[in-house]
Amino acid sequence: MASYEREISAAVARLALAGDGALLGFTLAIFALQTWSKFRSSSSALTKIRQARAFRISDLRSLFSESDENQAEGGKLVVVRGQVQAKSTVDGNSKVPLFSQDSGEKAVVILSTQTCLYNEWRGIFGWNFDWRALLGRSLKEQLTTSFRMVPFVLVEDGNWLCSDYVIVNLENSRHSLPLTTVYHQLRPIQATPFTFLQAIFGHGYPVGILDEEKILPPGKEITAVGHCNLQCGVPEIRSCEWLPYFLSDLTKDQLVADLALQTRFLFWGGILLSTLSVGILSYSFIRNRSKWQEWRSWRQAQQQRSSTPEMTENEETGDVPDGQLCIICLMRRKRSAFLPCGHLVCCARCAALVEHDAIPRCPLCRQDIQSSIRIYDS
Known part of the structure; x- marks a missing residue:
């Protein structure tokens, strides 16, 4: 197989499987509707010719x-x-x-x-x-x-x-x-x-x-x-x-037999296409619904995480001793400790920014960061 044939085949396959098979399912559903329409016309013609x-x-x-x-x-x-x-x-x-x-x-x-x-x-x-x-x-x-x-x-x-x-x-x-x-x-x-x-x-x-x-x-x-x-x-x-x-x-008998064969073929073809389209569309719906729920949960977690520092902004930016200021922004109190090094050097907002860097490292010891933990006063 030539290289451009492989590229075209891969492009068609990606297009057919787009949306976890949703496009393929809709295409099969259209073919199924056309097949059932032809079956209806063929069965009606068969009845008329027989009569x-x-x-x-x-x-x-x-x-x-x-x-x-x-x-x-x-x-x-x-x-x-x-x-x-x-x-x-x-x-x-x-x-x-x-x-x-x-x-x-x-x-x-x-x-x-x-x-x-x-x-x-x-x-x-x-x-x-x-x-x-x-x-x-x-x-x-x-x-x-x-x-x-x-x-x-x-x-x-x-x-x-x-x-x-x-x-x-x-x-x-x-x-x-x-x-x-x-x-x-x-x-x-x-x-x-x-x-x-x-x-x-x-x-x-x-x-x-x-x-x-x-x-x-x-x-x-x-x-x-x-x-x-x-x-x-x-x-x-x-x-x-x-x-x-x-x-x-x-002859008339041959016409009836030929049309009956076409009608039977259209009937089973419509059942096969309908079954395939319903199965693929159901699978695609379940997959996309699961992805949407995961994305929604992740989005809510991100919103909660980003809103937490702002909720306590007034509390964190009050009178803060010099030794308790965040070493990055120098405005808010140190509240987040990095793991596994355990250094408490940043506020919650700056810790979130450091943690989402491409290569997250502690600003103090330059050790790789796995996560951060919020520290509360008793």
Whole structure:
């Protein structure tokens, strides 16, 4: 491990353990709250998908003849499985779907991306690690993105000549699409003198450009989960923001099983993070409370000790014989004897000052002082 890696690791460890682990406990508590929030959303989505009815495309029209309840909240939640076809093909339009520029395949959705890849270096325990990636910078930087789409529908059993189909509306949808990668090429970047300087100081020089193209081809069988309603007499399905799925390769049973696994993982993860955060915060509270009590006791002792000479100042500064004056201030009566030498040469205030010196020594015999004792007249 390099020296700067050890320094960064030590700094992060000190920051995490600041306040006897209070910062680490609060961080884990925030993660626990986020985990429980995700668990709540995931369990709610799981319940909704389980209760959603799975329809054949040819049976969707019967959904609207049952009641008008499907018009509430944008439509009734349904699960539909069918094959992708361009809407122009189903409508009898001669317009063909999109064609991939790199692979030449037909598609209704084409996503082209160009990504710059940065080098990876061996970090702690030999893992591929980068502190800047931990702080927010990824080892990949997306340069350009191109998204093209034509309206498409889902048909039943590939029979796109029939009139039964459901329109897929992607408007305002932020869900990922079940795309297939058809083109993948990595172009290396030639090293330059500037790259050499980056390798010395930054460990973040680019090593290649990755070109990818993903498509949603006609004929692919997918599942749509969303709100269904009628648009101009044709069923249309829209995404639901509170559901983690919209279009997927999985069937309804597979979606339920996958979401149930995520919900279970979030549940036990929330319990683990909550337990750790409560334990660390309790330990930190007890430690800091004990330190505060010790500091408070020490502060009170110091205040009492410093106020004692002032309480008797009038008594000590009266008519004092010459032989009884403090040899340091020559104003107050000798009241404190030093141990272990036993010399009675200072007043209580000056004795306290001598005792708190860096190297406390008796002003008379120069012997090291361990403590002082107050002497009272009978």
